[in-house]
Amino acid sequence: MxxxxxxxxxxxxxxxxxxxxxxxxxxxxxxxSGFAATSGAAALATTGISLVSPALAQSSAARTMGQPGYYHLPANAETVHWGYFSRSLKPRVTVASGDFVTIETLTHQASDDAERMIQGDPGAESVYLWTREKKGVMRRGAGPGDGGGLGVHICTGPVAVEGAEPGDVLEVRILDVKPRPCANPAFKGLCFGSNAAANWGFQYRDLITGDRPREVVTIYEMDAGGERNWARAVYNFKWVPVTDPTGKVHATIDYPGLPVDHSRTTRNWNVLRNVRVPIRPHFGTMGLAPKEAEYVNSIPPSYTGGNIDNWRIGKGATMYYPVAVEGALLSVGDPHASQGDSELCGTAIECSLTGTFQLILHKQADLGGTALASLQFPMIETQDEWLMSGFSYPNYLAELGPDAQREIFAKSSLDLAMRDAFRKMRAFLMNAKGLTEDEAISLMSVAVDFGITQVVDGNWGVHAVIRKNVFAGATV
Structure with missing residues (x-):
């Protein structure tokens, strides 16, 4: 409808x-609401738990006149871009610093079960429309023509921020995250997600039973009202070749939005019995447009964010991004109901979500002497922790030359990602916390947790986590 x-x-x-x-x-x-009316979000910056000092918060707030605005950006064929970031995309909405925006996001895996994740949902139906004559969204990826599959994520946006310029920092506060309910009356009150153990997963060439190699998709069910904080597996199926509407046969999951025909699959209904997967909704892909190329593959993360795939980027978290192009151009997608560190098999529970965000612009002129000075990478802040995201190549677009968007998939290394995470945490402890290099190195070994963010996104990731209470002895 x-x-x-x-x-x-x-x-x-x-x-x-x-x-x-x-x-x-x-x-x-x-x-x-009480949160907005009392400026609850803005107050976070003055409690001593944020990277944003009271002075920086005041400088940024002084640029905002009057009551913050509120915007809603739906997800449909007119508001999404599929599989890429671009510095030339027309903004779908333009906001001022301090404004709030609710952004609907769709999972790029919804066609694994269209009955549960597309049917009856006008926005999803418009995006996934694909017949021999027409595609709802033509370009799917950063490659030539219609993208060639170089990029997979459905991203809503971009959102432009008035006055944002290269060298600034955009603070993105994630105020709320809600599941997108199934629109099919047969599944009222539920929402669904898909997990694909795919050909790009870490396990694909290391299977020990059954057909090898193989791709297996598991469909999960969640409560759309939030009464249950866990997901259960509904069924799984082994991928069988899919013939798309143009007649091309896809033996593997190699192009986004392939319409699965379940009359050709064998669905196994009794899988993961008695298993409850804790849900922690978050956005796998969220970031700004890079400056280095016209179309940038959405899969490898980079210095302006993108497909970081860290489950901590959910409700209550704050992201800090270096602005690379005028307007910043924030896009949000790749919504997940849950994911473990590593995203080992290739995907999370890919599930459509809606988020509400507050966007705050910090101008370069105000950043001197603050923890955000010279920020050159995406930084995550939660209520209790600070996280640095290390990548095999911090800015692969600049480091790997003209063929970077292909080369990155052959050059990823956890050793390199660990080195980058170490260097970023060292810089944070020295610059933001005033430690000497020797103090920072000792503290990292005894109080910082390094974890594998993901090993499936081309530019592999390692995150470094330090708890805020480590600095509880500091004078506020």
Missing amino acids: CQGDDPNCADFETHRQAWRSALSAERRAFLK
């Missing part, structure tokens, strides 16, 4: 007006 997002609908204007009225009511309710 059209909800104001299908221009071909005979009642498009009527539905559009109804959607606008509902959005206005949603905006009023949000701005009247």
